[in-house]
Amino acid sequence: MPYELYYWPSIQGRGEFVRLALEEAGADYIDVAREPRKGVRAMQSFMDKSERPPFAPPFLKDGDVIIGQTAAILFYLGGKHGLAPGDEAGRMWMHQIQLTIADFVLEAHDTHHPISAGLYYEDQKDEAARRTQDFRDNRVPKYLAWFETILTRNPAGPAHLAGGNITYADLSLFQVIAGLAYAFPKLMKRELRNHRNVAALHKAVAERPRIKAYLESSRRIPFNESGIFRKYPELDA
Amino acid sequence: MPYELYYWPSIQGRGEFVRLALEEAGADYIDVAREPRKGVRAMQSFMDKSERPPFAPPFLKDGDVIIGQTAAILFYLGGKHGLAPGDEAGRMWMHQIQLTIADFVLEAHDTHHPISAGLYYEDQKDEAARRTQDFRDNRVPKYLAWFETILTRNPAGPAHLAGGNITYADLSLFQVIAGLAYAFPKLMKRELRNHRNVAALHKAVAERPRIKAYLESSRRIPFNESGIFRKYPELDA
Numbered sequence: 001m002p003y004e005l006y007y008w009p010s011i012q013g014r015g016e017f018v019r020l021a022l023e024e025a026g027a028d029y030i031d032v033a034r035e036p037r038k039g040v041r042a043m044q045s046f047m048d049k050s051e052r053p054p055f056a057p058p059f060l061k062d063g064d065v066i067i068g069q070t071a072a073i074l075f076y077l078g079g080k081h082g083l084a085p086g087d088e089a090g091r092m093w094m095h096q097i098q099l100t101i102a103d104f105v106l107e108a109h110d111t112h113h114p115i116s117a118g119l120y121y122e123d124q125k126d127e128a129a130r131r132t133q134d135f136r137d138n139r140v141p142k143y144l145a146w147f148e149t150i151l152t153r154n155p156a157g158p159a160h161l162a163g164g165n166i167t168y169a170d171l172s173l174f175q176v177i178a179g180l181a182y183a184f185p186k187l188m189k190r191e192l193r194n195h196r197n198v199a200a201l202h203k204a205v206a207e208r209p210r211i212k213a214y215l216e217s218s219r220r221i222p223f224n225e226s227g228i229f230r231k232y233p234e235l236d237a
Numbered sequence: 238m239p240y241e242l243y244y245w246p247s248i249q250g251r252g253e254f255v256r257l258a259l260e261e262a263g264a265d266y267i268d269v270a271r272e273p274r275k276g277v278r279a280m281q282s283f284m285d286k287s288e289r290p291p292f293a294p295p296f297l298k299d300g301d302v303i304i305g306q307t308a309a310i311l312f313y314l315g316g317k318h319g320l321a322p323g324d325e326a327g328r329m330w331m332h333q334i335q336l337t338i339a340d341f342v343l344e345a346h347d348t349h350h351p352i353s354a355g356l357y358y359e360d361q362k363d364e365a366a367r368r369t370q371d372f373r374d375n376r377v378p379k380y381l382a383w384f385e386t387i388l389t390r391n392p393a394g395p396a397h398l399a400g401g402n403i404t405y406a407d408l409s410l411f412q413v414i415a416g417l418a419y420a421f422p423k424l425m426k427r428e429l430r431n432h433r434n435v436a437a438l439h440k441a442v443a444e445r446p447r448i449k450a451y452l453e454s455s456r457r458i459p460f461n462e463s464g465i466f467r468k469y470p471e472l473d474a
Binding site: 069075099100 | 291292309326356368380
């Protein structure tokens with residue numbers, strides 16, 4: 001039975017971290033809200049009625065198991081598809097990395113929505129400019145330095161965040177870098193020069209056969225200004 | 238061998254969610270950074286040198302296993318101490334609830350720090366007032382309605398978030414409500430009238446023998462204006 005992924009149909013958003021893992025695994029899945037006769041209504045209906053309603057998309061159905069929260073979905077998929085270390089300490093380490101990526105993603109979102117997700121960017125532009133300056137000056141360098149440190153300290157070598165094989169955390173870090181490079185091209189040109197292992201991982205993931213095919217397919221929704229990573233040139237520097 | 242918890246010594250913060258689980262479990266633990274001859278220096282030194290350095294406290298050492306990120310620590314402890322459901326679907330559901338609590342906690346923090354955690358509240362008061370209005374009007378009601386729904390839909394009854402026994406998620410929801418009631422007494426007086434199962438859970442957890450003893454002990458750091466939940470009367474309404 002194919003997995004059912006439930007997520008907003010017009011943005012990459014948090015669902016994209018799940019899509020990348022499913023694509024790399026070659027897993028059979030239905031992107032429910034993008035299906036012509038299902039759509040967002042099917043997603044909303046599920047959330048309204050479930051005994052275990054997710055707070056927000058994305059969520060994944062695997063038969064009777066329903067999992068919400070991106071990092072939890074990846075924890076579950078990682079174990080099933082060999083996209084995570086096999087031992088408990090390694091699995092928890094990878095989950096820790098993913099939860100830190102989730103924090104970073106939220107901060108990237110809040111650059112353009114520092115006051116309220118319910119308001120337009122145009123209604124919080126001044127605050128966004130101020131928050132984004134801190135993001136550029138302090139937060140991006142801090143997170144990227146952490147990823148660079150992890151890659152450098154990985155006993156199996158700096159090609160992966162943990163162990164010697166591709167994992168869901170590698171795929172997620174690729175996605176974050178891709179998104180930041182879309183939203184903040186000037187910033188990222190500088191930052192990737194200073195974080196060479198991160199830059200190399202981003203490049204290597206993009207060249208993996210299944211990921212490359214996915215990125216070139218219509219299944220990959222283009223970055224746009226409704227998603228997490230938005231190209232507002234006034235916020236880049 | 239006792240657990241070693243590493244967290245800032247002068248605030249409840251995110252470490253408190255871990256402390257509550259350890260206390261309810263009756264587990265033997267050392268709060269390392271609060272130990273006279275260890276302190277914050279021991280915590281920082283660990284982060285600087287570890288092959289698997291946490292991005293930020295709290296983190297927990299259990300022999301050779303090191304776990305960072307509050308929700309991941311609780312996932313780990315929940316399984317070891319019977320503070321989580323025993324089946325995989327139940328464990329993932331509880332983890333999903335905890336990750337949503339983590340999101341809520343971050344939003345509570347960002348009410349007073351919407352621009353930068355590196356600046357003082359006084360340097361972002363205008364933005365804080367605007368963000369907090371959205372938090373009061375939209376976010377708190379949305380989260381509390383979700384918790385109320387989960388409690389109401391729990392097949393084992395509305396006393397717990399999942400199943401018929403105390404779990405780490407119940408303890409964490411208690412902590413969030415306690416923190417919000419400290420920071421926003423006017424708001425929470427209204428909100429708890431509208432979310433009666435949430436209010437009852439908060440009350441019941443506070444009366445559990447081990448939690449009651451802990452709350453009355455010197456191990457419980459008082460809420461203060463360096464933590465996540467801060468009493469700034471101008472932000473309450």
